[in-house]
Amino acid sequence: MPQLALEGLRILDLTQVAVGPYATLLLGFMGAEVIKVESCSRMDISRGAARPTSQGEGLYPGGDPGEQPWNRAGHYVHRNGNKRSLTLDLATPRGKALLLQLATICDVLIENYRASVMDRLGLGYEALAHANPRLIYVKISSQGATGPERDYGSLGSTLEQTAGLASITGYEDGKPLMTNETYPDPVVGILAVGVLMAALRQRRQTGRGTFIDLSQREVTVAMLGEYVVDYSVTGRVPSPLGNRHPHLVPQGVYPCQGDDMWVAISVGSDNEWRGLCRAIGQPNLAQDPRFATVLTRRHHQAELDQILAAWTQEREHYQAMQLLQAHGVPAGAVLKGGETLVDPHLTARGFWDVVNHPEAGTYTQVSTPWRLSKSPRRPATPSPSLGEHNSYVLGDLLGLSQQEIAALETQGIIGTRPIGAEEE
């Protein structure tokens, strides 16, 4: 059995919502032991309300919040597999002391609170590094650990705006749009894995831990680098191009059979253009001077769109994709979330994991965006219930006695039910 890449690496995970939990989900897949720390008064927001008030709030299996909705809320469940759960009230001196003690037996602490929260709790990098000089502290924040906007609050959707991504996203009318998908969250979550690996390499060289400052805004701006470079020389400010592309013509999204079904097509060369003409059964089009080169095709793109749409409308999106790809044309079905779950390619590659969750039932979970030939990922484990591993972490890892653990529970420092759960 090949070894897991991160076997033996222990991570103290103080992240919540999306960006941080994505990072630790991936680290868990690669074999790290991830201990997620929440408190009964401040759970991960993605667990939803202790007692959801309105229908339609949150995603619950069968639409039923159940007795313990915080353990079966969809966004929590899907982002928090491969982790253990510890509750610890970090506002109490005992809670802080236990966190510091835990830091001494962990390699990494990762958090994505507002920038100054950990410092205010007395649990900033300095305090933690004092407890464990080999600790790597990964700070993910919306604006970075310094600067005048460091304490500004953001969601992924905010960052799409402040990092410029929305300014180049939109239809050809030029109005900016957000993705509604909080894109900067997963991107930074995926990047955090690599940055942490770099810091672990540094620790191997120096023997000391370090502090990582990861600004979601800056990472997102880094995805617009060519426009920054261009603007600084030419003064050009880019605006949305819809689905068009300056060099790939035709490029667009074309309607297919069925409700709201589409196929995406990008033609990058004259060769691909000739392939497209053959694929749609109109090889003569390739000789048409209106469409002979990228420049002329761009000039006549509206006519091209009509020709293509007339062909795609008669077909299902997968069928159109297959016919075009068979002629060497880059094309892809515009898949819906449900379609990726049963897509034959993703299935053949073993991309999805099926998880049996004691409280949330059976569900399908995304895995990793990479495959390492000699360091396989391990199968996803169900997301933990709140405080499920209190006894393992405090007893087995820190050596507290059963009585001490019971006392912590009585004092409300740990627990398995959120405060507010008993209110109705």
Added chain:
Amino acid sequence: MPENDFILGDIRVLDLSEDVAGPFCTKLLAGLGAEVIKVEPPGTGDVTRRTGPFVHETPHAEQSAAFLYLNTGKKSITLDIQSPTGRCLVQRLAQECDLLVESFPAGALDRLGLGYTALECLNPGLIYTSVTPFGQTGPYRDYKGSELVAQAMGALLHTIGLPDQEPLRIGGNAAGYTTGISAFSATLLALYVRDAAGHGQHVDVSAMETITVAQIHASIAHQFGRTPVRRASTLAQAQDGWVHAGLERGVREDTWARVCALMGRPELADDPKFNTREARREHQQELLTLINAWTATRPKEEIYHTLQGLRTVAGYVATVADLCTSQQLLAREFFQCLDHPDAGTATYPGAPFTIQGAAWHHTRAPRLGEHNVEVYCNCLGYTTEDLAHLRGAGVI
């Protein structure tokens, strides 16, 4: 290791990738101090040398903003890897390198005798990262991809845009960059293993899977009986652009009353249509009209700072010009100037992360074949006569 040294100072990378994803991965590796030897086809070079935007009027291989940005910190050599001599040279270089990053169609390098299995025999420690649209296995492995296709197949495209219009892509090269980030993280995971265990491995990174991970929402919502749909925009018009009030999610309930007071509409504080997060989300378009009335006469950045002061998660749509004057980005010295002999001085986004004690290597992108002499002569021991010979044969 002294302070501010390079984490990858002892690592050499053979970069056989082009376009956005692979080069962004190797740009980040170069940033951490790896020596990246970028191999480009003689004459034409990386495809981004031919795509814009170009910083001067006419297309020029050394003036593509995308190439300049994506290839900082690297060395460039030219090599026709399809030729027998070229293949031989790649094999020799692979023995001198720790990492190899490539973006050829799946199987193409195998056919040249440059696949992972062949190179592993020559260099068992080699980490070989393949960055492709669909990965090295599966029914779509030979399919061609693009930025648009990756966003489509990863279920990202379908939910972006407006309900009465076609699905819309994220602008720029978002999928390409994100796939490059996947490749970076995956490569460093493999290096972590190598540092401990000594062996290399083959790393398979797929754009479709990267986007499917990034679009986790769609697969989740579907399993809970909700099909995610394209929704109306919630951006409000400011005097000089667009803003978002950031009131639906992620704010405390008492924030709303303070925003009402700010807008001069205190009576709305108790209006059941708006006084909870859920209610505001339900009456989003009505809320937008109210907010628009207040934002329309004010500058976007002022609105952003004012609303953030009330602990909302407000944003403003920064244009690329706005990014370059952002007080936050400037205070953190995020942007850096680099001078290039053909392209001139330009502003570049700097390190997208900082690791205390680690330096960031940031030098201009190389000219096509700029490091031929250094790499072939100093690293492989060729003479200048040999080089002239290779050049004459069109190999470099």
